[in-house]
Amino acid sequence: MATTTAAVSITSEDLMPGMPLAINAISTLMQTGTTTGLELVDIGYGKLTEASSADSLHEALGTLDTANWVYICNNSTDQSQYIKVGIHDTVIGNLGAGEWLWMPWNMGTADNEINIEAETSGTIPYDYAIFKSTYTLPAKT
């Protein structure tokens, strides 16, 4: 059985004056509702250009309503460049230069692809990893 862990540390000395912030957490990723580790992953690197509209990063081709995890990092160093991250027609948020996100993804319906869109100008490099409970390969054309 594969083991995948995700750890986070959030710290700030001055966000809340007089109360330094230190959050630390770690989780082990399991298949939906079980204690069996995830065994499917899609990992990669790409570049987005502002000229294109939102692109599907990953289609919802697995079993609906399952435990899956998404990591995306905007690798730009230009602070004016950010990536809009969405699930189908819902924009989750704006991922700024150098920022990453980590979120569960349950593929609520077959339309619930993860999509990304570059904002402002130029080319934005990004990397991603998607850990999945299930996945069905696209049909041959």
Added chain:
Amino acid sequence: MATTNASITIASDIISGVPINISKSMVMRKLGSSDGLEETSGLRTKKFSATTATVVIEQDEFTDTKASKFYMRNTGSSKADFFYVAKHASAAASDTAAVTIGKLYGGDWMLVPYLGDVNITVAPSTAETMTLEFMVFVE
């Protein structure tokens, strides 16, 4: 200007012979700026003992279309019970289509950008007591 750092480490042996090790740090900044975020909701915990969908982050407290972020964690240990997390007035997966983001089982956490345009709600999968920890980092 405040400085808030967040780092993630993902380690996996899913691919035999090719270990996955992702390690990234970021400074939480305002949209399109090198200035750090300066406001927060504070770290909160909330106990739930019903499956009713509940708003935990209210959009009207924040400015839309900026670079806010929220952190959320199911503090429990059960890998059978979970919170649905949704960007909507309801957090049930079956009837909210794309607005349901995902599920947080015991020990699971998430850190995502937040547009501040719609409430964030959660719905426990069980009436057994579960606790959610969350914090909004605000632009």
